[in-house]
Amino acid sequence: MTLALDSAAQDLLFHAAHTANSFTDEPVTEEQMQAVYDLIKMAPTAFNQSPLRVVLVRSAEARERLVPHMAEGNQAKTAAAPLVAILAADNEFHEELPVLFPHFPQAKDVFFGERPVRERSAELNATLQAGYFLLGIRAAGLAAGPMTGFDHAGVQKEFLDDDHTPLMIVNIGKPGADAFYPRSPRLSFDQAVTTV
Amino acid sequence: MTLALDSAAQDLLFHAAHTANSFTDEPVTEEQMQAVYDLIKMAPTAFNQSPLRVVLVRSAEARERLVPHMAEGNQAKTAAAPLVAILAADNEFHEELPVLFPHFPQAKDVFFGERPVRERSAELNATLQAGYFLLGIRAAGLAAGPMTGFDHAGVQKEFLDDDHTPLMIVNIGKPGADAFYPRSPRLSFDQAVTTV
16 A cells, blocks of 8 residues: 555546546536536645636537537547536736735736746646646546647637637546547656656 | 545545645655556546656755756755655657557657647646646655746756756655645636636
C-alpha cells in the first residue's frame, strides 16, 4: 500500500476508467455536473486564479450549432453524446482575483496587468483544471471523451467571445456499446522520469 | 451520493488537500514516486501521446543548481522541500507514437510532422498530465507545492534541452508547520459554468 488512495478510487479514476467513444441514452443531470464542479474547483491553480469556464451544450439547437465545427471523425459521437462540455480559458480571470486571492488583492495588477501574460497563465491553469475536470467526470461514475479536434476559431465565435479561448470539448455519459478502443501502452517510469 | 467517488477519496484528493508551503524532513521515496507515476500515467492524453517528462531533483548538488532559478519568494521552500520535481513537455513525443498509439502508427507523421504543431500539443497534453500529477501526489498521502514562478529559460538550459519545455516545478513532501495559507474562496458553479 504505497498509495493512500484506496484501490476502488484508484480504479474509478485511473486504472478501470477509459476514454469513451459511444454512450448510452442515460441523461447526465445538472446535479451531477454541479457535484463534479464542486469537487474539482478545490484543486489548485496559480494565485487561485481558477480560469476554467465551462459551457454545457444541452439543447438540441446548440448541439446542432456545435457539431459542424467538430473534426469529421468527432461529429457523430458529439451529436449522440448525452452531454457535451466546451472547456475554455477566461483571459480576463484577473477581474476575479481580489475575491479569489484575498491575501494579495494587488496581484490583479502587479502580476496580471498585461493581456499576453494573462492569456498564457489562463491557458496553463485552465488546462490544469481540464485535467481535474476529466477526473471529476470519472468521480461521478461517468466516462469522458475529450477532444481537441475541432475548429477552435469557429467554436470560439459561435459559443464564446474574444476573452474566452476554447481548450477542448468533452463528451460525457455512461459508456455505450463498443465504447472503448483497446488500452494502449504507457511509458514506463524509467522512460518518463529521470532523477538528478 | 451524487458522486461515485467515496468521501475519503474526495477529501484526500480535493476537499482536505491543500497546497503546502513548508514540509517536514520525512523523505519522499523512489517507491512513492513510482506509485504516483504508475497511477497517473493511465489518465488520458490526445493520441495517448503522454508528453509529460519529470526530473526529480534529489541530490544536494542539483538542488543548489535549481534554487537560484526560482523566483525569490519560492527559493527558501524549494531549497528545503524533501523532493522537488521539474515537470516538462517533450516536444518530440511523436517519436514514441508508433508504440503509444498502435492502432494508427501513422499519426506520428500525419498529425505531428510539424514541430510547431507538436509543441502546442505537447504543452496542452503535458499540462493536463501535470494536473493528474498534482492529484497523484495527494493520492500518495503527500502534499504538493506547484510553482510557475521561476526562470523558465534558465531551468531549461540547466536541466533540460531544446526539445523539453519546463511547465512547472513542484515541491513534494509531508506538510510542515504553518504549511498552508488560509483556504481561498472558489467561483460558484453558476459563475464558472453556463448551459446552452
